[in-house]
Amino acid sequence: MSSKPVLYYAARSPPCRAVLLTAAAIGLELDLRPTNLKERDHLTPEFLKLNPQHTIPVLDDNGTIVSDSHVINAYLVDKYSPDETLYPKDQLKRREVDARLYFDAGHLFPRVRLMVEPIIYFDAYEISQEKITYMQLAYDGLERCLANAPYLCGEHLTIADLCAVASVSTSALFAPIDEEKFPKLAAWLKRLSLLPYYQKNNQDGADLLHSFVTERMVANKKAKEAEK
Ligand SMILES: N[C@@H](CCC(=O)N[C@@H](CS)C(=O)NCC(=O)O)C(=O)O
Numbered sequence: 001m002s003s004k005p006v007l008y009y010a011a012r013s014p015p016c017r018a019v020l021l022t023a024a025a026i027g028l029e030l031d032l033r034p035t036n037l038k039e040r041d042h043l044t045p046e047f048l049k050l051n052p053q054h055t056i057p058v059l060d061d062n063g064t065i066v067s068d069s070h071v072i073n074a075y076l077v078d079k080y081s082p083d084e085t086l087y088p089k090d091q092l093k094r095r096e097v098d099a100r101l102y103f104d105a106g107h108l109f110p111r112v113r114l115m116v117e118p119i120i121y122f123d124a125y126e127i128s129q130e131k132i133t134y135m136q137l138a139y140d141g142l143e144r145c146l147a148n149a150p151y152l153c154g155e156h157l158t159i160a161d162l163c164a165v166a167s168v169s170t171s172a173l174f175a176p177i178d179e180e181k182f183p184k185l186a187a188w189l190k191r192l193s194l195l196p197y198y199q200k201n202n203q204d205g206a207d208l209l210h211s212f213v214t215e216r217m218v219a220n221k222k223a224k225e226a227e228k
Pocket of ligand 1: 015055105
């Protein structure tokens with residue numbers, strides 16, 4: 001008998017939260033294994049065997065190993081969900097979802113990490129205006145995707161929304177969304193935040209990350225001043 005798919009994850013991590021959201025959306029229970037990057041859990045020989053790129057999330061579905069949140073979400077919907085709208089089988093529609101997933105992988109999440117990781121892993125104590133502006137530039141791409149539809153790929157929620165919202169709900173805590181400039185994006189974030197499984201599977205982790213980064217900023221600044 002097969003058991004629940006195992007997810008190596010951290011609640012603070014946006015890509016991990018994208019997988020939690022997708023699993024919740026399809027009603028799939030996961031066996032959650034907290035993975036502490038600060039403790040270098042992702043650099044152990046056992047973890048590196050699962051994912052030599054040493055990133056979380058990683059899914060172990062009874063021996064089928066899948067890494068990268070976007071790929072994991074596509075896999076989970078294909079395997080476990082009868083709801084075709086979340087990741088359409090139609091090739092043209094699927095390509096549109098893929099393009100938005102790649103936008104998250106290549107633009108949204110990297111800009112989030114550029115804001116927070118120097119504070120978490122190094123001794124940075126502020127987020128430069130440049131980084132905030134760079135993040136806000138990516139909001140423009142999303143605003144345009146949402147010009148005529150409630151979701152990133154049209155009338156239906158897809159895994160592209162779930163991946164992007166994990167990044168954007170996090171970035172918005174550091175690089176606010178100007179509602180006048182990006183009204184569709186602000187409304188989309190509000191719409192997604194009303195999903196019944198959203199708070200537990202996404203916002204709680206985003207808030208944890210926000211508190212952690214804010215505390216680190218203060219501590220890093222103090223340490224810098226003490227050096228003087
Ligand atoms: N594109 C990957 C990014 C995953 C990623 O970079 N996760 C971070 C945590 S938020 C990580 O594992 N960092 C550790 C490392 O890069 O070694 C995905 O969507 O899964």
